[in-house]
Structure formats: structure tokens, C-alpha cells
Amino acid sequence: MRKLQRPGAPAVLEELTRRGATWSGVTRTEKKLIRRPLEAMSMRGKSLFCNYCESKVQPARGHIEHLTARASDPALEFVWGNLFLSCDSNAHCGHFKDSSRGVAYSPDLVIHPDVDDPDNFLQFFSSGEVQPRQGLDPGSQTRALTTIQALNLNDPDLVQARAGLARQARAMVFDYLDSIEALTPTDRAELFADEIAAFAGSPFFTTVRQFFIEG
Missing domain, CATH: 1.20.50 (Pheromone ER-1)
Incomplete structure (x- = not known):
């Protein structure tokens, strides 16, 4: 997870909110308009990367992710700061977080990489594991652990891939x-x-x- 610079919100979000739309009613064209600035935020070099695990996201893949799940708080459905680009893995990140396999978590405790600097919370080791940084205050320690567990950032495949790069x-x-x-x-x-x-x-x-x- 790395620090992100969020661009301005796409105008389509205001329109969707104005007409009282729900996510299921968002058209393919409207989703493309939402996705475009998310891709700009997720780009490094010429490639796209998941905002959570930093795995590569192929063009036209990945999904628009609600950090606070739509079912948890429908009022945040079209709030720009709640939207991220996540990989399509079911073993970690967005799909895992809100699945039946996920752990109970408070969205307020999950690190927001466009607001928080993940480096202040998370230490990535050459073993491939990620752990809370040493010396964190209790609140930051809780946020780091919540983020790792909610997104399953120590999924074995992620650990193996990070260790290989190290x-x-x-x-x-x-x-x-x-x-x-x-x-x-x-x-x-x-x-x-x-x-x-x-x-x-x-x-x-x-x-x-x-x-x-x-x-």
C-alpha cells in the first residue's frame, strides 16, 4: 500500500447523487467516467496497480471499490473519497474485505491511502510479510492491524510475491x-x-x- 494523490471528483458523481441513483443503476458509460480518474490515481509509469495490495491491474480489469461497503453505509455510495481501484482477487483486498470470509472491521479504522501515508503505519519485510510498524501509538497500531486483517494483506500469494521481489x-x-x-x-x-x-x-x-x- 502506498500514498496516493486523489484527483478531483468526476462530475458524474454529483449527477448520480442528484437523481437518487443506486450503484446497480449506474450505466457502463457512467462507470467509465468514475473509473477514469481512479485509474489516474492508480497509475505508476504505464501500469495500473491495486490501491490496496499494489498488485498489477490489467487494463479494463479490477473494480471500483467502496472502502466503506455500500451495504454498510449507502450514503457513501457516490462519495468520491470512498472510491478506490482494487484488484479482482477474492483472496484479499476489496472482494475479500466485504465477503463472508472477511473479518469484522470498522471502515473508519482502515488506512485511507489517499489521506494517510501507509508508510507511517505499515512495515513491509523482505520475508514478504507486512506488519504494523514498531513504536506506534495504540490508535495507530489498531488501524494498522485492522487494515492488514480486513484486506488480508498477508495472504500467502501476496507474501510469496513480495518475498520474490525482495x-x-x-x-x-x-x-x-x-x-x-x-x-x-x-x-x-x-x-x-x-x-x-x-x-x-x-x-x-x-x-x-x-x-x-x-x-
Whole structure:
């Protein structure tokens, strides 16, 4: 999960609210108008990524996700800040969160990546697991745990994929481990910035970024 910059709301949301529409009555064209700025928010390089797990979302795939489920609060059905782009997996993220397999959670406690900086809450380890950061205050600890559990961010497939990417990053470091020690902190930071940039188009980018910066 990474920090997102939310663009302005599409005008169609105001129109849908004005006419008292429900989500089931939204046309395909209207959904495209809603999805377009969500895709802009979810783009990194030339690829789309899930706003929750950072897996790659293929063009015209994924779904418009209500962070607070429509069944929980219909008043938020067309509220722009409640809409995200999620992958289509049933094992984690949006579909899992609101399924019968999901855990009970308070939507207010889930990290909103367009408002909160997930880096302040979540630590992605080279093992592929994600855990609450050490030293969080109780409220932030609860939010981090709620987010991980509600979205099932430690789903085995996600853990395995993130661990594989971390192994790639570790291999790059081992290639020039001896020379790194001779670098100044500034030069080391520049080197790592270049390595991070090399993974910019990869899924699960936060795992690699935290590995280089914090590992």
C-alpha cells in the first residue's frame, strides 16, 4: 500500500447523487467516467496497480471499490473519497474485505491511502510479510492491524510475491556490497534511489522501496 494523490471528483458523481441513483443503476458509460480518474490515481509509469495490495491491474480489469461497503453505509455510495481501484482477487483486498470470509472491521479504522501515508503505519519485510510498524501509538497500531486483517494483506500469494521481489532487490545489493561500504551517505542514497527507480514499474513497489531505504 502506498500514498496516493486523489484527483478531483468526476462530475458524474454529483449527477448520480442528484437523481437518487443506486450503484446497480449506474450505466457502463457512467462507470467509465468514475473509473477514469481512479485509474489516474492508480497509475505508476504505464501500469495500473491495486490501491490496496499494489498488485498489477490489467487494463479494463479490477473494480471500483467502496472502502466503506455500500451495504454498510449507502450514503457513501457516490462519495468520491470512498472510491478506490482494487484488484479482482477474492483472496484479499476489496472482494475479500466485504465477503463472508472477511473479518469484522470498522471502515473508519482502515488506512485511507489517499489521506494517510501507509508508510507511517505499515512495515513491509523482505520475508514478504507486512506488519504494523514498531513504536506506534495504540490508535495507530489498531488501524494498522485492522487494515492488514480486513484486506488480508498477508495472504500467502501476496507474501510469496513480495518475498520474490525482495530477493531480486537483495541480489542487486549483494552484487556491489563491498563498494557500498566505501560510499558516503549521500552517494549511497543516490545509488539506492537509482535501484529503487529500476523497480518503479513493478508490483509491490513499497516492499522494494522500504528494503532499500530502511533495510
